[in-house]
Amino acid sequence: MRILATIGGLLLLSVILWDAFETIILPRRVTRRFRLARLVYRTTWLPWSAIARRMRAGSWRESFLSFYGPLSLLWLFGFWVVALIASFALLQWGLGSGFIVVNGTTDFSADLYMSGTTFFTLGLGDVTPRTPQARLVTMVEAGTGFGFLAIIISYLPVLYGAFSQREVNISLLDARAGSPPSAGELLRRHGQTQNAKALGQYLRDWEAWSAQLMESHLSYPVLCFFRSQHNNQSWLAALTAILDACALLIAYAQGDLKSQAELTFAISRHTVVDLAQVMHIPPRPPRSDRLSAGALAELRSLLAACGTASGGGGAREAKLSQLQGMYEPYVNGLADRLLMPLPPWTPTESVDNWRTSAWGRISALPSSLPESEEGDHF
16 A cells, blocks of 8 residues: 555656646647646636626626636645645655654654645654655655745746736727727727728737737636726637728728738637637637628728728628638637627727726717827827
């Protein structure tokens, strides 16, 4: 039994350390289906999301879902720590429990107690190793515990830095496409100034944002569960709105704007596909058609107002439908798993967050951004 305990302790120790290495240190995605970290997230997210699905959509539900991302990190760290303490306790017991115990018994509980105090480097002194094997395991555990806790502490600033960087462009999208964002609102606001060049530059910025999103969220998939600051915003809704706008411009626009839309569409579609794969979310058809015939006619008129449309026709509608099929199944799968609603193609009840306050909506503000006499925004 002691030999089996030693082998089991070594195996558990290796599995936990490797899982922590892949999750925290390894800067690339891991496609292997069985991982302890993934098991922790699946067993905790399923009941958490089941409770959220029974709640009425609104601020309470979003607040409840927003707790999961940070709490899941604590659960994962706690699971790793408990498993590491148990693995070293198995090693100590398998090697004969070579301790000197003051006012206690030398059963397995003493091994667990010794392992816990050593892992957290408490050094209480009521249980001390007396054999060379016990001293070696104690020294290795003390170094492992110190290094493991240091890595976890340094991991959190990196994680929250990536989250903060993600949220910058989502917040900027509020004044450009409303909240929740929509492709129609993005085109309408750029059409008001007939500024197709500014729209092209904005899509170029989102090309870089999508690449950053893919890099950070593939390295740290837990960020997918982190909700945005406002209930009517999310990284998935923002990315979907940009994909919608790019699909429209590829199908109906021409020139430099179409070329930039193709580049932004490529990296944004790459992002949603890779994130769906790393989270093992299969593509799912949409539950209802987000783009009706009336909405498409409205979008074509918005494209014309922007000075970007090159005419309609069945071929362009077929192109748009083909582009939709390249990303909508993946964003639908992500939306269903993460409980993040997808944005509409055309604005329905889009509200700019910058026009609101904690005391309610400010209705006296003008419908467009104020301009100075020179025509510049504030």
